[in-house]
Structures are given as structure tokens and as C-alpha cells.
Amino acid sequence: MNAAAPTQGAFSRGGALALVAVGVLLFTALAFLIGAGADFGGEGGQGQAHAASNGLNGYAxxxxLTEAQGYTVTRSRSPAELETDGLLVLTPPPGADAEELAKVLNERRYSGPTLVIVPKWRAGKPSDDLPLQVRAKFKRGWVVLDGVQASRWPRDLPAPYTFSLLVDGTQKGAPPAGWSGLGHTGQLPAAPVLYAKPAKGDGQRQLIVDASNRRLAFEVSLGADGTADEDAYPVTFLVDPDLANNYGLADPARASAAIALIDELTYGGDIYEVVFDLTLNGFGASENLLTLAFRPPFLAATLALMVALLIIGWRAFQRFGPPATATGPDIAFGKRQLIAxxxxxxxxxxxYALLGAPYAALSARRLAERLGLAxxxxxAIDAALARRLPDEEPFSRRAARLEAATNPTDILAAARALDDLNAKLS
Known part of the structure; x- marks a missing residue:
């Protein structure tokens, strides 16, 4: 039988390493995207006013702008981050649940300041009636504003947050309204004004007003029970969002007022973290094992596991000895191979101690055959050897020495002594 020729592997060492590396990178990217819950593709909530929107009514x-001022900014999709001790910015939609919003505000009174930006515009995709060259200029996320709407949920809020929304300046051709507050003045980008009508004895401090002294932004200065509470953090409502949305930030004066409002709520930068909530706009995501694995205190265990996997992968590509070559059949035949x-x-x-007794028994059978014993x-072997080889040491004494040996040297010496008897009788 001819020896089988060694086979060549399907991939070289470098090729196998490249396949493993690409697989690890793809799996890591997939795990990151699943854990981050980012919005890839699609319309990305087009038409809604939230922190991830780059439409006119959005707050991207x-x-x-807040990041550029040195704040640590997060766009949160997790309900757990509503409990942040930084500034929380809420952008509830027109159909928000007043009871749910009030619960968030009450639970945060002693955790950190809160800014609630009230929605104003109805927005949607560009109409098919627009000229093609106009629609071609629209980028992903851009919207068309289609009038002002006053949400109903502010009047359903419990005291001391209750207020009513009113709209003024909707007539065609009306000039943009002026505003002032927080050391800045200017004009709104469009004529309709969304302002708040407070309840009696509301304890709400106005921050920004229009030319008619109507509230465009105010701060709630009373506790949930209607009494002053110096330990509670402020809750501020920005009633007309054109002072802070993408539409309004095109004007430097309005941009300065928006940052002044952020600075007011963070006590001049003493609070450095600002969280823009997306859960009220339907972008909430529950915690999962992937997100937890990359957050303290579980991050240390994740990093340790990654290092262990790298070491295992490196060792897998290291050879433990010379390559095996095929020099014969996979299964050898014969007594020699069995003995080996x-x-x-x-x-x-x-x-080694197991070798002595079997070899002594084998030698006894050989000597009995040569001496003609049954x-x-x-x-009987000792008596026969005494007649044939009177000067030799008895068999029983040599066999006992072999059975008592425990190390390779003594076993080999005793076995040779038994083999000498066989050789002399041959």
C-alpha cells in the first residue's frame, strides 16, 4: 500500500486569519447597532418635532448648539435616563398624555431641572404638487410647515403646571411678532405666535414674553402642593418653540436666547449634562444585555472577555509542533504496532510496576517449553535448571526480583536476567 500524499489546506494561514477578522468586525458592528438602537434608513420620524429631527420644526x-457650548449632550431613547440629574429636555408631541408627562415632572422635582418645549407646527413631507426642481432640493428629514396647532395637553396638566395655549397672528400678511427676555430681544421667524395663558395664582415666573407681554417661556416656581419649595429644581415651559427649533435658530438673536435659557436652567454651567428625551416621541427602547454589557460595572467583564478571546484566537494560529506528515496508513497493522x-x-x-509479573509469567512459559515441563x-523450573545449569541463579529468585522492581532501570536489568536463561537453553 502506498503512503497517502499530504493534502493542502483550503485556506492559507493569512486567509483564515482574514476570514476570522472580517467575521469578528461584522459581528461587532451588528451587536453595536442592535445595542444602540439607532435609526438607520427610513424617514427617521419625519414630521415630528424632536431632538433627532433636522426639519424646520426639529431640534437637531x-x-x-448645546454641544458647542461645552455641555455633555445625550439624545436618549431609554426611559431610564428620564431620571438623570442633569438638565432634561422634553419635546412631547401634540397628542401627549398629560398624566404621563405630569408624572415625569413630579418625579424629577428633586433630581434635576426640566425644560418642556411645546409643539407648534403641523408638518409633513413635501407635496407632490411642488415643482420637481423644488422637491429635488429637499434633503432627508426636511418638512413643509402647514399651519399652527395648539395642543390640548397643557390644560390637562395638574397644578402648578396647568396653562392654556392660544394662537395669535394667523391672519395672512401679519408681520412677525417681537419678543424679549433673558437679556435678549428679537423677532420670531413667522407671524403666528403661540403663547400661554396662565391659571390664577399659578406661581409661574415669566422668562420670555412677546411685544404684548404674553408668555412665550415661563418657569414653575411652586411645588406640586402649591407652596414654595426652595429645594425643588425648576420646571420651565418654552411655549413658542420657534425660539429654539431649527427654524428659529437661523437668527443669531434667537440662538443666543436659546443658549441663555439652557444656561439659566443649568445655573450658569454648574450642571454640565443635558439629556434630550426621545421616548415621548415614540423612539423609546428598553434596556437589553448588549447595552448593559458596555456600561459600568459590566464593562470590565466585557473587556476581560474580549482580551481572553483575542488570546485564544492568537494561540489557535500558533503551531504546537512540527506539521504531521502522512508516512503510512492511518491505522498500522501487526503485532509490532500493537506492542508499540x-x-x-x-x-x-x-x-511501570505493571510490567514485572506479566513478563515473568511469559518467561516461565518459555523456559517450561525448553525444559520439557508440562x-x-x-x-519445577528451578529443579530442572539445577540439573541442566547448576551454576546459574534459580528462576524463581530472578522472577521475584523482576516483580519487585518499580523503576525502568531495575525492571530492564531483571528482565535481561530472565532472557539470559532462555538464551543459554537455546
Whole structure:
């Protein structure tokens, strides 16, 4: 039988390493996207007024402007981050649940300041009636403003947050209204004004007003029970969002007023974290094992596991010895191979003491055959050897020495002594 030729692997060492590296990178990217819950593709909530929107009514510009002022900004999709001790910016939609919003505001009174930006515009995708060259200029997320709407949920809020929304200046051709507050003045980008009508004895401090002294932004200065509470953080409502949305931030004066409002709520920068909530706009995501694995205190265990995987991968590409070559059949035949396998097993197990008695019994059978004895009895062998080889040491004494040996040197010496008797009788 001819020896089988060694086979060539399907991939080289470098190719296998490249496949593993690409697989790890793809899995890592997939895990990150699943854990981050980012919005890839689609319309991205087009038409809604939230911190991830770059439409006219969105607040992506306010997020970037706040970051540029040195604040640590987060766009949160997790309900757990509503409990942040930084500034929380809420952008509830027109159909928000007043009871749910009030619960968030009450639970945060002793955690950190809160800014609630009231929605104003109805917005949607560009109409198909627009000229093609106009629609071609629209970027992803851009919207068309289609009138003002006053939400109903402010009047359903419990005291001391209750107020009513009113709209003024909707007539065609009306000039933009002026505003002032927080050391800044200017004009709104469009004529309709959304302002708040407070309840009696509301304890609400106005921050920004229009030219008719109507509230465009105010701060709630009373506690939930209607009494003053110096330990509570402020809750501020920005009633006309054109002072802070992408539409309004095109004007430097309105941008300065928006940052002044952020600075007012963070006590001049003493609070450095600002969280823009997205859960009220339907972008909430529950915690999962992937997000927890990359946050303290679980991050340390994740990093340790990654290092262990890298070490295992590196060792997998290291050779533990010379490559094995095919020099014969996979399974060898014959007594020689059987003996070699048995000897190798004994050497691995280091059970040398098991060799003495079987070899002594084998030598006894051989000597009995040569001496013409019916049975390999040690006493009969000694008597026969005394007649044939009177000067030799008895068999029983040599066999006992072999059976008592425990290390390879003594076993080999005793076995040779038995082999000498066989050789002399041949």
C-alpha cells in the first residue's frame, strides 16, 4: 500500500486569519447597532418635532448648539435616563398624555431641572404638487410647515403646571411678532405666535414674553402642593418653540436666547449634562444585555472577555509542533504496532510496576517449553535448571526480583536476567 500524499489546506494561514477578522468586525458592528438602537434608513420620524429631527420644526440644531457650548449632550431613547440629574429636555408631541408627562415632572422635582418645549407646527413631507426642481432640493428629514396647532395637553396638566395655549397672528400678511427676555430681544421667524395663558395664582415666573407681554417661556416656581419649595429644581415651559427649533435658530438673536435659557436652567454651567428625551416621541427602547454589557460595572467583564478571546484566537494560529506528515496508513497493522501502542500507553501512564509479573509469567512459559515441563511451575523450573545449569541463579529468585522492581532501570536489568536463561537453553 502506498503512503497517502499530504493534502493542502483550503485556506492559507493569512486567509483564515482574514476570514476570522472580517467575521469578528461584522459581528461587532451588528451587536453595536442592535445595542444602540439607532435609526438607520427610513424617514427617521419625519414630521415630528424632536431632538433627532433636522426639519424646520426639529431640534437637531439645538442639540449641536448645546454641544458647542461645552455641555455633555445625550439624545436618549431609554426611559431610564428620564431620571438623570442633569438638565432634561422634553419635546412631547401634540397628542401627549398629560398624566404621563405630569408624572415625569413630579418625579424629577428633586433630581434635576426640566425644560418642556411645546409643539407648534403641523408638518409633513413635501407635496407632490411642488415643482420637481423644488422637491429635488429637499434633503432627508426636511418638512413643509402647514399651519399652527395648539395642543390640548397643557390644560390637562395638574397644578402648578396647568396653562392654556392660544394662537395669535394667523391672519395672512401679519408681520412677525417681537419678543424679549433673558437679556435678549428679537423677532420670531413667522407671524403666528403661540403663547400661554396662565391659571390664577399659578406661581409661574415669566422668562420670555412677546411685544404684548404674553408668555412665550415661563418657569414653575411652586411645588406640586402649591407652596414654595426652595429645594425643588425648576420646571420651565418654552411655549413658542420657534425660539429654539431649527427654524428659529437661523437668527443669531434667537440662538443666543436659546443658549441663555439652557444656561439659566443649568445655573450658569454648574450642571454640565443635558439629556434630550426621545421616548415621548415614540423612539423609546428598553434596556437589553448588549447595552448593559458596555456600561459600568459590566464593562470590565466585557473587556476581560474580549482580551481572553483575542488570546485564544492568537494561540489557535500558533503551531504546537512540527506539521504531521502522512508516512503510512492511518491505522498500522501487526503485532509490532500493537506492542508499540501498548508500550506507549504504559509510558504515558507511568505504570511501570505493571510490567514485572506479566513478563515473568511469559518467561516461565518459555523456559517450561525448553525444559520439557508440562506446566510453568517455578519450583519445577528451578529443579530442572539445577540439573541442566547448576551454576546459574534459580528462576524463581530472578522472577521475584523482576516483580519487585518499580523503576525502568531495575525492571530492564531483571528482565535481561530472565532472557539470559532462555538464551543459554537455546
Amino acid at each position: 440644531g439645538l442639540v449641536r 501502542n501498548g508500550a506507549g500507553l504504559i509510558l504515558r501512564a507511568r505504570r 506446566r510453568p511451575d517455578p519450583e
